[in-house]
Amino acid sequence: MDEDTTGIRLGIFLFVTAVLFGALGARLWYLQTIEHEVLQAKAETNVLEPVYEQAPRGRILDRNGRVLVDNEVVQSVTVDKSVIESLDSAELQALYLRLAIAASRSGRLTKVDDIRAEIDDRSYGPFERIPVAVDVDPDLAVFIGERSDLFAGVEVGPQTVRRYSYGNLAAHLLGYVGPITRKEWEAMRNITEPDGGEPSDVYQLNDEIGKSGIERLFEDDLRGVSGVRYIEVNASGQPVREWTERYRPPIPGNDVWLTIDIDLQALAERELAEGLAEARRREPRRPEDPPFVASAGSVVLVDPRDGSLLAMASYPTYDPSTFIDGISVTQFEQLTSENNFFPILNRAIQGTYAPGSTFKLVTAYAALQEGVIGPDGIRDIHHAYIDVGDYQFSKCFQESDTCIYSSPYSGPGRSVDLPIAITVSSDTYFYEIGGEGFWLRPNEDLDGDGVSEDEDLQLWARRLGFGTKSGIQLPYERSGAVPDREYYRGQFDLGVFESSQWFGGSTIILAVGQGELLVTPLQLVNSYATFANGGRLHQPNVLMKVTGAGQTGEVLREIGPRILRDLEMPDEFRDPIEQGLLGVPRSDGRYRGTAWRAFADVGLPASWRVAGKTGTAEVQGVADTSLFVAYGPVDVERNGDQTEPDVAIAVVLEESGFGSVAAAPVAARILDRIARDNVEVVRSSSEVEATVSVNRRQLQSTG
C-alpha cells in the first residue's frame, strides 16, 4: 500500500486554489490600474454618442471691412429619423409628398426624390436632424406645427447658411462651400486639432467645407470648431442622459479680410461684361474671319506697390448661393459645361493665353538687360529703324533660305526706335530682336546665369514671373508656359508637339508673345506691376489679415508684401520702355499709340498718366484674344511727393479682336473711374433690401 498522502494532496489543493485566486487578483489589478485609462477611454466611446453643433463659419471681408460673405440664419425643415423609422413605406411616401408640397408652396421648390435621398443618406448620425429643405418661409413653421399629426418627426427650425452679401460679385474669388465628401473627410481625419482635440472632431460627415476660392484656401481660418454634446446611450441606442460636464461649446471661425475692394471688383466685373458685350456687337474686318464670340474674359487689378490684389473678375460668372444646401447635378453640369464656357473657371488664374504684344515689355526689357539693344547690341535704343512691315530672317532653318515674318496689322514705312516700337507695337522691330538678337547669340551659357545665351529671353520672362504659379493664395492656379528647347523636348516626349526641334522662328514669334507662350492674366498684370514699382516681383496677395470672430476681433495674422525677386531695373533701361508704354494711350500727332482712341473716347484726365500696352494674340481657328495691360499713375506729384503707380490692370477678352479696340476701352473706363476717384459704391443685398422695404413702407404710408 502506498503511503497515505491525503494530507499532502490537500495541501497541494489549497496551494493550487491560492495560485488561481492570485491569478484572478493580478489580472484584476492589471485591468483596473495599468490598463484603466485605455479601457476607460474605450468605455466612454462605447456609450457616448457625440452630437455636434455647427460652429459659425468666419466672415469674409474686403479691404475696407465690407462684409462679403456672412452667415445667415434661415428656417429649414428637418426630419427626426428616429421618429419616421416606425412608419411603413406607404406612410413615408405620403409624408414625403406632403413635405414636398408644403416646402414648395412656401417658396423652396423641393422634390420628393430629393427628400428621400437626403433621409436615406447614411452619413447622418442617429440623433441628428436631417435637413430636407433649407431657407423656407417662416410661416411654414406655423403650418407644420399646427399639423403635427400629418408631419410626424418634422420640425422647422433655424439653420445657419452662407450669405453672399453682394450676390455674384467676386464669385470666383470667394469660392463656395459644400458638404464634405467622404474622400475629403477621410483625408481630414488625419489632421489633429491644435488644441489636442480628437482628429475625428475636426470634420463630421455633412459638415460644410470650402470647395474653391477663398473658402477653400482659408478653410482652416474660416472653419470654426464644432461644439459637441455627449449623450450616453445604452446598447440598443436609446439615450440615457447627457454628460453635461463634457459639453464643448462651438468655437466660431475667424474672419478673413481680403485685399480686394468690392467697389473696384464691381466696376471690373461690370466693365468686363460690358466690354465683351461690345465686342460681340462688332463685325470682323473680313467676312471670312472668325466671328467675335467674346464669350469669356478676365480683368485683374493689383496694387504694384505691395502686390495686393484689388479686383479679380472672370466672365462668365455664377451665383455662389446655388451651392447653399447642395447643388444639383444639372446645375453643376451647367457650371462646368463647355456650351456655357465653363462659368466655374476663374480665368484670371486658370485661363492661359498667348499674351501677344503685351509681351513686348518683357522682350524689350530682356534685350536691354542682355545688351541686345545698346552700345554693343544689334542697335542702340534710339537707333532709327524702318519698319517695312515684314522681317526677313536669313538664318532660317526651314526648307527655303529665308523666312519672312510679316507684321499682320501694323502698316509699313515707319521709322521706329525702341520707345516708338512699343508705342506703335512694331512687330518687325521685335522680330529682329528675337531673330538677330537672341537667336543668333551663342547656344551656350557664357554669363553663368544657367541658361544658354540664346534662351536669355525666356530667362527674363521667367524672372518676371511667367511660367510659374504666381503664388497667390487661391487654389487651382495654373502656371502657363514659357517655351524653350527643353520645354519642346518635354512636350514632344509627351506627344503634344510634333517636333522637338526649336527653330529660330520659335524665338522670333516668342519675342512678340506668340507661339507656345501661355500666360495667365494675373501673371501678366504682375509683370507690369513689377515694372511699375521698379523691379520688385511680388507674390500677389489676396489675404490682408485674419481676425478673431466678432466685431472687435483681434488681428491674428497680417500678411505684408511678399517679394519674390528684386530685379535690377536701372533708369536707362526703364525710362525708354516706360516712355513707349506712356505713348500707347495717347497720340502726339506724329505717332499714335495703339490705344489712343480708346483713351481719347473716355477722356482720362491727362494728369493721371497711364502706361499700357495693347495685345492682340492670334489663336488658331478663332478670333484673336484681345489684351490690354497698364499701370498708373506715372510720375504724378501728390502733396509734393513723387508717387509710385498704385494700380496695374490686365484685361483679357477671348475671341474679341484687337486689343486696342476691345480690351483697351475696358481698361480705360476702369482707370478713368479710379483716376477721378469716382468708383461707384455698390450696395450689399441687405442694404438693397432695407431700401426696398423703406420704399415700400413709404408707399404704404403715402398710399
Add this chain to the structure above:
Amino acid sequence: MTQSGQHEASTNTDNLSRSESYRETSDEADQPRRFDGWPRSGSYRDEQIPWWFVVDPFLILTTVAVTAFGVLLVHSATRGPATELQPADFSLMRRQVAYIVVGLASATGAALLDVRRLRYWVPAGYALTVCLLIGVVQFGADIRGAQSWFRLGGFTFQPSEPGKLALILVLAVVLTTETVSFRRMLAGLTLAGILTGLILMQPDLGTILIYIVITAVMISLSAVRFRNLVLLFLVAVTAIVTIFQSDLLKEFQKNRLTVFVLDDEAVQDLGEDAIRVAYNAEQSQIAIGNGGMTGQGLFRGTQTGSNLVPEQQTDFIFSVAGEELGFRGATILLALFAIILYRVWRVAVRATDRFDRMLAIGVMGMFVFQVFQSAGMTMGIMPVTGIPMPLVSYGGSSMVTSLTALGLVLGVHRRRFDYSIR
C-alpha cells in the same frame, strides 16, 4: 492506539496523524466530558459543546455576504435605465432573493441530513439525475442553442446544476475506501462519464468542464495510487488532444475555447461566432477596466447600464462587480470567496470520515473552478464558456445547488462533533 472499531469506514481510516482531535477523540470516546473551552471531542448532543462550534459561523456569514453582493449586482445588471419614465426593474432581484431563500432552506436541510441516509439515497439520486438529464435532452426547452432547461410555468430548471451534487455524492461513495483500486477508479470515472456524456448531448460545454474538474479533483484527492493518477493524467491529456482533433466538438465550440488567447486578426479568420465571442470578452474587460480602483459606483456603471456586456446578470456578472465596485469591491468579493473556500478546505481537513472529506473536497473543487472560470472569463484569462459564478449569478438552479452544496459541507462540519450519527 485504542480503536473504537464500530465503524470501519470512519474510525481508523483517517490517518491524519497531525490531527490532535482524532487521538483525543479515541481516548475518551465513550466518556461524555465537560466542555473546557475547546471542543476536542464529544457530541454537541451532550450539550457540552455550544452550537456555534457545531455550525461554522464564518462559512455561513461569508456565504450570506456573497449572496447579498450577488443580489445587488444582479439588480444593477437588470434594473434597466431607471429613468422617470421607466422605473427600475426589481423583478429579477426579487426572484433572486426568493431563490436564495429556497436555497438557504435546502442548505439547512442538507446540513441536517443524516449521513447514512444520505449515502443510502445516493444511488437513487444518481438514477434520478440520469433520468432528468435524458429527459432534458428529449423534452427540454431550447435556450440559446442548448437544451439544458426544463420550463415549468414561469420558471426554468437546469438539471445539470443539481446533477453536480449527484456527481459529488456518487464519487464520494465510490472513492471512500481506504485504498482506491484501479477498478474502483474506473468505476468512478464511468459513473462520472455517463453524466458528462449526457450533458454533452445538450450540449453545455461549461457544465461539462465543471463535471470534469470535480471528477479530477475528487479522484486526485482520494486514495488513488500515485501511479494510477499519473496514468489517468496521461490518458486525460491524450483524450483532450484526441477530442480536439476529432469532430466530437463542433468547430465553433473549439473556437470558443481558444479564442481568448488569440489576437484580433486571428479571430477575424475564425468567423462570426468567434468574433462575437471575442467581442463579448473585450466588452467585459472594458467594463472591468472602466471601474478602476474605486469603481463607478453601484448602479452607476455605464457599460453595465448600457447592457454592453452580454449575460451580465449570469455568466458575466463579475464584470458588473469590476465596473461598479472597482478593484476594491471586486477584491472584497474574491476575498469572500477565498474565505468560503478556506473554510470548506478546513472542513475537509478536519473531517473525521472519508466520505465526508470527499464530499467537502468535491464541493470545494466545484467552487474553485466555477469562481476561477467565471471571473477569469470576464477578465480574458479563461475561455468564454457559460458558467455561472456560484452564489452571485442570477439563476435558481445554480443558487439552490450552490447553497445546498455548502449546506452539505456544513453537515460534514457538524458530524465532526457528533458520534451519535456515525
